[in-house]
Amino acid sequence: MFIPTGASDSAGNTMGLSAAGSLLVLLALHGASGLSVGRTVFRTPALAVRRAAICTAEEKEAVDATQQADSSSSRPASPAIEEEGGAGLWVRENLLQGVEPNADTYTIMAVYFVQGVLGLASLARTFYFKDELHLSPVDLAALSGLFIVPWTIKPLYGFFSDTVPLFGYRRKSYLLLAGLVGSASWLALATVVDSVEAAVAACILASASVAVSDVVVDSLVVERARESSEAGDGSSGGGALQSLCWSCQAVGGIVSAYASGSLLDVMTPKEVFGITALFPLLVVVAASQLVEERRYRI
Secondary structure, three states, X not given: OOOOHHHHHHHHHHHHHHHHHHHHHHHHHOOOOEEEEOOEEEEOHHHHHHHHHHHHHHHHHHHHHHHHHHHHHOOOOOHHHHHOOOHHHHHHHHHOOOOOOOHHHHHHHHHHHHHHHHHHHHHHHHHHHHHHOOOOHHHHHHHHHHHOHHHHOHHHHHHHHHHOOEOOEOOHHHHHHXXXXXXXXXXXXXXXXXXXXXXXXXXXXXXXXXXXXXXXXXXXXXXXXXXXXXXXXXXHHHHHHHHHHHHHHHHHHHHHHHHHHHHHHHOOHXXXXXXXXXXXXXXXXXXXXXXXXXXXXX
């Protein structure tokens, strides 16, 4: 059949326009999101741009989350460290060796410092017994053995402090009593003591007060070390506290070593005893700030 050339072109154009119109209708129905023909999906440029923007936003959120996790993991474990700053943080990290500053810490520091600084009176006591009470070196050596007797029965102090609360407290009351007895003993040596028997009794009481405070504060150290272990700090917390204890005792020992002889050059032994009587009061002041649950039974 013969078809004129003009008619065939017109029919082709009509079919092309129909196909183009159908394609536009399908795009409108799909919201310009895509067209699926069989298993082939045709994406429009607008959809490709939108999907790329979504992927970029998701990647940015993932990076932000990773950075936030890294920054949170690098922060100090204790929020108190973040709140501290300047001199306070330096004191904690260097002088306190990272130990948490609280009433227990200050009491422990005071007791160990007093143990070291009480050596201030050791030289004065020797001159006092020799020059004022006129004891021979043999007698003085024999009496010096009596001064360490309170330290040989330290387990007894621990038993009483653990099982017999004093005025409802197992730690606080014993430390207060030890500090007061120690101060009173040295004050008596500085004022009213004038015989060998009274001097020996005062020295034994002074030694016993230090031994009792040592036992009680050691129990505080053990409790703090146990708490650090349970909190996951391990041996570092207990080791830092023990190091702080020895440091405080060493500082007290250095002070007494340099000052004991110098004071005797300008003071009498009794006057040195009077100065020494002030140091056990540090234990009293520190122990009075302890927070302890009151109990009347074991």
